[in-house]
Amino acid sequence: MRLQFKPMPWLSAITAICLVILISLGTWQYHRLHWKKVLLAEIEAAVNAPPLNSLAELEASLAADKPVDFRRIGFNAFVDSSASYLVYSSRSDGIYWRQFSPMQEGVHSFFGAFGYIKDEERGKVTDTLAQPPISPASLAGYIRKDHKMGAIEALVKNKANPERNRYFKFNQTRDWAQGSAASYYIDVDAQIMDASQLPIKRPVIANNHLDYMLTWFSFAGILLIIYVLIHVRNGRLKFHESQ
Secondary structure, eight states: OEEEEOOOHHHHHHHHHHHHHHHHHHHHHHHHHHHHHHHHHHHHHHHHSOOBOSHHHHHHHHHTTOOOTTOEEEEEEEEOGGGOEEEEEEETTEEEEEEEEEEEETTEEEEEEEEEEEGGGTTOTTOTTTOOOSSOEEEEEEEEEOOOOOHHHHHHSOOOBGGGTBBSSTTTTSOSOOGGGGTEEEEEOSSOOOGGGSOOOOOOOOOOHHHHHHHHHHHHHHHHHHHHHHHHHTTSEEEEOOO
8 A cells, every 4th residue: 555645735834833833832731730730739738837937937948949838927027017018909899909018027028918908098008907017016927929920911910100109919010129028928817916826728729731731732633634634535645556
């Protein structure tokens, strides 16, 4: 048996381009699947770990590259609410602004995220729901790592307006703080002072990348089958008996 194949130039070119695109998308989802599995495993390890008791322990964990996102922590710190930054937050009952205030525990500087301020009261940072203590206080909360914006997110996200204290992401302009102080913040629970009493906060993070990967690769396979069938139907792909 001898294969005879006379490809259609225009159809072959279009098919080749589409295959490259579909396979690239499937490969991208494969890498996203691996990244998401690692992320979920790290978060699971962090939420189940015992609470940290100081910023010194947190800094040591970061230096050792241990998972800390969503881990509980207790600390004793000063809060400077007069230098707070307000970050946009849309909720079911309206528009709010999240208060991020610089904090200090010994030699460690960081940011704490406190309550939400209603949009109409945005100029009143002393709102009772959002006003953190000024004097040193024992506080507890959840560590949240800052994930830098990707190129697309940075392009489409609303731009910050420092003059009006309007931001749309933690440290959006990258000038709030430098070093480790800019790599995380503490989501403070104003009701609980003891970190061991904080409930575990496990985020709901979808991981559909396996389905996406299989979808793109399936499209590539279907396209290849259609390409072959078109050539068979037009007599451009067939077998001949060897002479």
